[in-house]
Amino acid sequence: MAPCSSAPVVAPWPTPSPSPTERRPSSSASGGTTTSTTSSRWRSSRETRHGTPTPTPSTASRETCTTAPMRTVRYAAETYKFQVQSNETYLLRIINAALNTPMFFKVASHSFTVVGVDAAYTTPYDTDVVVIAPGQTVDALMVAGAAVGRYYMAASPYDSAIPQGPPFSMTTTTAIVEYVGSAGVETPLLPSRPDYNDTDTAFRFLSNLTALVLPGKPTVPLSVDTRMFVTVGLGVSDCQPSQLLCNTTMSRTPVFSSSMNNASFVLPTATSMLEAHYRNATAGVYTRDFPDQPPVIFDNTADASDNATLQFTTKSTKVRTVRYNDTVEMVLQNTRLIAKESHPMHLHGYNFFVLAQGFGNYDEATATTQFNLVNPQERNTVAVPTGGWAVIRFVADNPGMWFMHCHFDAHLDLGLAMVFEVQDGPTAETSVPPPPLDLPQC
Numbered sequence: 001m002a003p004c005s006s007a008p009v010v011a012p013w014p015t016p017s018p019s020p021t022e023r024r025p026s027s028s029a030s031g032g033t034t035t036s037t038t039s040s041r042w043r044s045s046r047e048t049r050h051g052t053p054t055p056t057p058s059t060a061s062r063e064t065c066t067t068a069p070m071r072t073v074r075y076a077a078e079t080y081k082f083q084v085q086s087n088e089t090y091l092l093r094i095i096n097a098a099l100n101t102p103m104f105f106k107v108a109s110h111s112f113t114v115v116g117v118d119a120a121y122t123t124p125y126d127t128d129v130v131v132i133a134p135g136q137t138v139d140a141l142m143v144a145g146a147a148v149g150r151y152y153m154a155a156s157p158y159d160s161a162i163p164q165g166p167p168f169s170m171t172t173t174t175a176i177v178e179y180v181g182s183a184g185v186e187t188p189l190l191p192s193r194p195d196y197n198d199t200d201t202a203f204r205f206l207s208n209l210t211a212l213v214l215p216g217k218p219t220v221p222l223s224v225d226t227r228m229f230v231t232v233g234l235g236v237s238d239c240q241p242s243q244l245l246c247n248t249t250m251s252r253t254p255v256f257s258s259s260m261n262n263a264s265f266v267l268p269t270a271t272s273m274l275e276a277h278y279r280n281a282t283a284g285v286y287t288r289d290f291p292d293q294p295p296v297i298f299d300n301t302a303d304a305s306d307n308a309t310l311q312f313t314t315k316s317t318k319v320r321t322v323r324y325n326d327t328v329e330m331v332l333q334n335t336r337l338i339a340k341e342s343h344p345m346h347l348h349g350y351n352f353f354v355l356a357q358g359f360g361n362y363d364e365a366t367a368t369t370q371f372n373l374v375n376p377q378e379r380n381t382v383a384v385p386t387g388g389w390a391v392i393r394f395v396a397d398n399p400g401m402w403f404m405h406c407h408f409d410a411h412l413d414l415g416l417a418m419v420f421e422v423q424d425g426p427t428a429e430t431s432v433p434p435p436p437l438d439l440p441q442c
C-alpha cells in the first residue's frame with residue numbers, strides 16, 4: 001500500500017483484455033421505451049492507481065491507494081466476483097452500456113465517493129447510490145470497509161417513462177464483492193434498490209455533482225454567442241419508404257418517431273456529412289437550417305399537449321452552423337409527447353458544462369438565477385430530467401461535424417439527433433484536416 005498522490009493526475013482508462021476466466025454478468029435488465037431485452041454491464045478497474053483523483057481533505061484521511069489487483073474470478077453461476085482486501089480503496093470505473101435504461105448502482109453495506117463523470121473530475125461527492133444513464137461514465141472510490149464477507153453489487157433500472165411508456169422487465173443485474181478471508185460460500189447481502197421510478201433519487205445524484213475546479217483549468221465561459229432552446233422528445237412521422245411494416249400491413253399510418261425542435265434526424269446515405277462539409281458540397285447531403293427554437297411554442301410538459309398535431313414531425317438532415325470558438329448555450333427541454341421521460345443527451349467532440357436542471361417548463365427568469373457559474377459539472381452526456389429541462393454551455397473550439405443525440409439507441413434511430421457544423425478557425429491547427437488518402441470511396 002502506498003499513500004495517494006497529492007496531485008490530481010488523470011489516470012488512464014483501463015484497457016482490459018478479459019482473461020478466459022472472465023465473463024460478463026449473465027443477468028440483464030431491460031427498460032426504456034422498447035420491449036427488447038438489453039444487456040447492462042460495467043467495467044471495474046483492476047487496480048487503484050497512484051495518482052488517481054485525490055479526495056478532498058474531508059475524505060482523504062480514510063483513503064489509501066493500493067496496487068493490489070481487484071481480481072475477477074469466474075463464479076459457478078456466471079456471476080462476476082470481485083475479490084477485495086479489507087480497508088483498501090478501489091476505483092470503480094462504471095459505464096452504462098445499456099441501450100435504453102438509466103441504472104441505479106449500489107453495493108450492499110458500502111458507499112462511494114464520486115470523483116469523476118464522463119472522464120472529467122468532480123468535487124468528491126459521497127453517496128450510497130450511483131445513478132448513470134446510457135452513454136455516461138462515473139468514477140467512484142469505494143473503501144472495502146465492511147465486515148469480511150460477501151456483498152452484492154447491483155444495478156437496477158430507472159425507467160422514467162412509466163406510466164406512459166411500455167412495460168419493461170424490472171430485473172437487477174449483480175456481481176459479488178468478496179473479501180479476502182471470507183469463506184467464499186456465504187449468501188451475499190443484496191443492497192436495497194430504489195424504486196424503478198424513483199426520480200427524486202436520480203435527480204438528487206445527477207443535480208448535486210459539481211466540477212473540481214483546478215488552477216489554470218478554464219471553467220464555464222460567462223458570455224454567450226449562440227443561444228438555443230431545443231425541445232427533445234418523441235412523436236410520429238409519416239411512414240418512410242424503407243419501413244416495410246407500415247408500408248405493407250398498416251396502410252401507411254404514421255409511425256413512431258422522435259425529434260429535436262421537431263426536426264427528426266436522418267443520416268444521409270451517399271456522402272458523409274464531414275466529407276460534404278470539407279468539400280463544401282452539401283447539396284443533397286444536409287441543410288443549415290436547424291432552428292434555434294421549436295416551430296411552435298407550446299406547453300411542453302402538459303398532458304393536454306400530447307395531441308396528433310404536436311406529435312407530428314418530418315424527417316430531415318439539418319445542422320446548426322457555428323463559428324469557431326463561439327460559446328453555445330442550449331436549453332434542452334423534454335416534452336410530454338407520447339411519453340415523458342429522461343433523455344440522456346450526448347454531444348460528440350466536446351465536454352459541456354451543465355449550468356442548471358429542473359422539472360416542468362423552462363422559465364428563463366427563474367432558471368438563470370439557479371445557474372452554477374462557479375463549478376458546474378462538466379460532462380458529455382446529460383440526463384435531462386424527466387418532464388424537465390437542462391441548460392448546457394460549451395465552447396465550439398473543435399471544428400468539424402459533431403453529432404448531438406439521445407443516447408437511448410431506440411430514440412437515436414427514430415431521429416432524436418442533430419449536428420453542429422463548427423467552422424474552421426484561423427489556422428491549420430484549428431481547421432479540419434483533409435481526408436486521409438485511403439479514405440474509402442462510396
Ligand SMILES: [Cu+2]
Nearest residue numbers: 343406408411
Ligand atoms: Cu431519448
